[in-house]
Amino acid sequence: MDKKFVYSEIINKVTSAQNIFLATHENPDGDAVASLCAVAEWLTALGKNFYLACADEAEASFHFLPQTAKINKLTANLDFSRFDLAIILDCGSLRRTKAEAAIKAAPIPIINIDHHLSNDQFGAVNLVDADAVSTTQILYELFKYGKVDISRQLASCILTGIITDSGNFAYAATNPRTFKVASEMIMSGANARNILMSTAKNKNLTTLKAWGFALSRLRYNPNYDIAYTVLTQRDLADLGIGKQDLEGLASFLNNLKDAKIVLVIYELGDGRVKGSLRTNRDDVDVCVLAQSFGGGGHKKAAGFEVEGKLVPAGNSWRVE
Structure with a gap:
């Protein structure tokens, strides 16, 4: 995969679109929610209209992230005619959105951004990197290529995905690239301790x-x-x-x-x-x-x- 070519394809499609549908998998984990919120932050800065969707509600432990209040319950009868682009995040398959048939039937291109080894390449544009510890790590590299300003809120989204999907930097997929991105997010204002307390040290x-x-x-x-x-x-x-x-x-x-x-x-x-x-x-x-x-x-x-x-x-x- 020529990453720079794919980055350009995604940026061009997002720039050309005005009404964008965003979704992630059912029972969303930290990386799924953080990825939705990260792209929503980007689209907000670009002045785009967007609709965030998920089959299940995000856990309260992720409500500290920006944009979570805008996540809607995804149903199969959603009117897709109002959208001109779909971005599916952290999904190895469209089936995991629980609205596969409706999304496939929509006459709009799909951008697939994911890090699962089992991803079935369902998008018109596929940015899939199984070596990345999280989907937010992939998003950071996309944003870096596109010279996107990394605000404190956006950095928090990216770091949350990395921390939760790396098992607090304990899983085997964690590598120097992971720590490099994480350190850059902390320098951009993300608070690693607050994220850890909200997402891991939170059991009742x-x-x-x-x-x-x-x-x-x-x-x-x-x-x-x-x-x-x-x-x-x-x-x-x-x-x-x-x-x-x-x-x-x-x-x-x-x-x-x-x-x-x-x-x-x-x-x-x-x-x-x-x-x-x-x-x-x-x-x-x-x-x-x-x-x-x-x-x-x-x-x-x-x-x-x-x-x-x-x-x-x-x-x-x-x-x-």
Whole structure:
């Protein structure tokens, strides 16, 4: 990929457009929300009209970011005729927006900006870099090429995506390039400690008790060298938590040294089950495993969703 050519293509399309649709994936994480907000900050500076959309509401822990109040709930019946450009952020596939058919049917070009290894290149313009630790890191490099002024608010968006998707700079994808961009964002006014306190050091007692319950269910399968835990909808109701409270649990369990793979699997409540996969091993690719179930992600962090429910099976569980 000739990055400079792609950067120019994106900047030209954004410059020519006036009404721009922006979306990210369902159950948005820090990088997804921060990417939406970063591009919204850019478009605001350019005087563009834009519509921010996501199938699910952003967690309250991300509300410190600028533009989050403008994120709308994405529905399939949205009138796309008013837009002349779509920018999809941090999505390996349009399917993850939960409005794939409507977006594909819209007679407008799609810009796809993402860092997932499993990205299926669905855009008219694709800026996909699987070596980047976050989508906001890719956006920073786009902005740098376009000589975009990095305000304190924009720097906060970029650094939030980097911190959350790098596991606070702990994941294997973190490299000198990551630290270089992060340091530049801090010099531009982003407050790393405030971001960390808002996004990581923010668990309440109910959430940690729920994690304790998940730990009590932790099992190890020696045949596949995998440690896993499960949570049903009944469990979530009894514990008084929602799916957002499970954010970070798989990464926490990945501290376990006694298994190649960690899996957290839980019911979503709509006839689907979600699995989050993690590994620390260089010889394991959980993205390939997730793709076998219709999901995707990164080599060391991936996920999937399948139809079904969790059913006890002796000392184990199965999805049926």
